[in-house]
Amino acid sequence: MVTDLENDSDYRQMLRDAGLRVTPQRASIITILSETDDHPNVEELYEKTRALDDTVSVATVYRTMSVLENAGLVRKLVMDDAPARYEMMPHTDHDHLVDIDSGDLIEIPGTEIAELMSRVAAELGYHIVSHHTVIRARKT
Amino acid sequence: MVTDLENDSDYRQMLRDAGLRVTPQRASIITILSETDDHPNVEELYEKTRALDDTVSVATVYRTMSVLENAGLVRKLVMDDAPARYEMMPHTDHDHLVDIDSGDLIEIPGTEIAELMSRVAAELGYHIVSHHTVIRARKT
DNA sequence: TGACATTTGCGAATAATTCGCATTTACATG
């Protein structure tokens, strides 16, 4: 799953649209996060990015995640008892379930949950900016 | 909204059922959390409890929340960017919405969301142990 | 009433994240 030129210019443009500079560090971090299938925390993301580009520091990974989250390019998954994890904002929306025995994080495909939340929020006079849902579950 | 005798023996019994001792500190903390309408974090809970019973320490508030959460008496609300908040396990279930402008935490009545999650989890072969959903939204 | 495992307070330790600041750099403008 290699980021092709099209997607490349995509994120570059999205950064610019958000008024952000395209730095080599941001490019490296985004590349790694895009190519990664799981949902890394900052430490993991830092290690992987480091292998590709040793100019990045942990602080920059933190700052980049924060900045990209605000720009809507990245989603932060807040965990109950572990450091936050991150994923590139998915085009096909989904939610997350943690297998509390194995620790695995499983994606729940579909938008049903998000749609229901939107409807319910609308009833209260709100529109959703973001939501994080982590379901802790055990195999039946 | 004062905890009456019935509810009192309730929580005492629930502690015992969970193999936990009924200590004065736990009693004070539970009393305060039960009487509180909002969803305090540990620091707030500690301050309020302290006014009633100056034998409690912060460490005990943390330990008590953890122990009560495991016993299913308390629910932990994991926030995006702020210390966790707590509430007594509600009998009428609900979810939570944070007004990102005011910081207010609003309860969403009803069980629709939880029910949908249960259904979806079941489809994946899981049963939910707990879930935390925090919706960040803005007034329309 | 004792015996003993549990719980507590205290302060120190840890883990995750943020900050301060001097230096570097992307990029708009001429």
Add this chain to the structure above:
DNA sequence: CATGTAAATGCGAATTATTCGCAAATGTCA
């Protein structure tokens, strides 16, 4: 394409939330 300037970076120190270690206290059960 040179360059001024705000934005971004690395580094390590600081902060914040939470957990831990341990000795003393105490709830509970026999």
